[in-house]
Ligand SMILES: Nc1nc2c(ncn2[C@@H]2O[C@H](COP(=O)(O)OP(=O)(O)O)[C@@H](O)[C@H]2O)c(=O)[nH]1
């Protein structure tokens with residue numbers, strides 16, 4: 001039985017090549033028309049639709065069972081006959097066109113079925129960067145697609161990445177900055193980097209407190225850094241000891257508080273962090289997140305740590321990640337400005353004040369866009 005099939009392509013040439021590849025040289029074109037195709041429900045694209053049959057005698061038009069939306073009916077009314085005549089003429093013309101195209105060596109599309117419409121290149125770029133579909137759609141919906149370029153997309157992303165600048169020191173009392181976050185994201189290393197930058201490069205009076213006392217190694221890690229940088233350190237075993245430690249460090253301009261990281265699945269421990277934080281006046285809390293963590297886990301982490309006050313986010317391990325959409329996803333969902341990013345294990349070099357444009361260029365360009373600064377600006 002004759003087959004009638006539908007083909008969609010961007011141009012008539014492409015559509016006819018599909019017909020020829022699928023139904024062979026004797027294929028006849030039953031109908032051609034322009035259609036608007038929606039892509040991801042967002043953009044309309046004009047496509048050419050071709051209905052074609054593999055039966056050169058147009059048998060299919062005269063018999064009803066073709067599984068298509070063709071309007072042809074089996075009746076042989078004069079109207080119907082003239083329509084068929086018209087179609088036959090059209091087909092003759094199109095066959096001639098096909099023959100001509102074949103002679104010109106027009107590329108033949110190998111698939112049997114017509115292809116799905118291609119995803120917009122911007123959408124696939126964002127998908128590759130692991131930007132969530134919802135976030136990507138909202139972003140792309142806000143501009144006309146034809147006016148979009150890579151730099152416009154970068155600006156759109158940058159506009160959604162709130163940054164806070166580095167830690168602002170204050171006159172009167174020590175500024176107390178607490179870093180919280182899951183284990184292994186780089187809290188202690190980041191404190192060492194920041195403490196060294198403030199103490200050695202900016203010549204500020206820096207103190208350290210650790211409440212990460214679950215493992216001796218954790219205390220020793222920060223103590224070693226405090227010796228290298230030559231800054232005082234206090235170890236606090238419970239929130240009650242916090243005021244005394246702060247009093248010891250009251251002459252400092254900035255005090256960093258290091259915390260245990262294995263808490264995001266345990267609300268009791270987040271409760272302990274919160275209790276410590278409450279003993280510190282104007283405690284500024286930076287949630288430390290790794291750029292290598294996938295979006296869903298990041299949401300989970302932020303939710304759990306939200307049991308205590310959070311003011312900023314620090315993104316670590318930018319050097320170890322290849323897709324940075326997760327940074328945008330978190331920024332869109334939670335109103336926490338980004339303070340710093342870290343880009344390697346070197347203390348104190350590998351930390352920078354976060355810049356929205358630079359982060360946006362990472363989202364758009366992937367790891368290739370990242371060039372670590374030789375001398376980080378704090
Ligand atoms: N590649 C890379 N490694 C980092 C970065 N920051 C920290 N690390 C490493 O991550 C590991 C855990 O760091 P640590 O500071 O002990 O994490 P904490 O458990 O959150 O205190 C260490 O090996 C660090 O050197 C970074 O920006 N890039």
Ligand SMILES: [Mg+2]
Nearest residue numbers: 187188212218
């Ligand atoms: Mg640590």
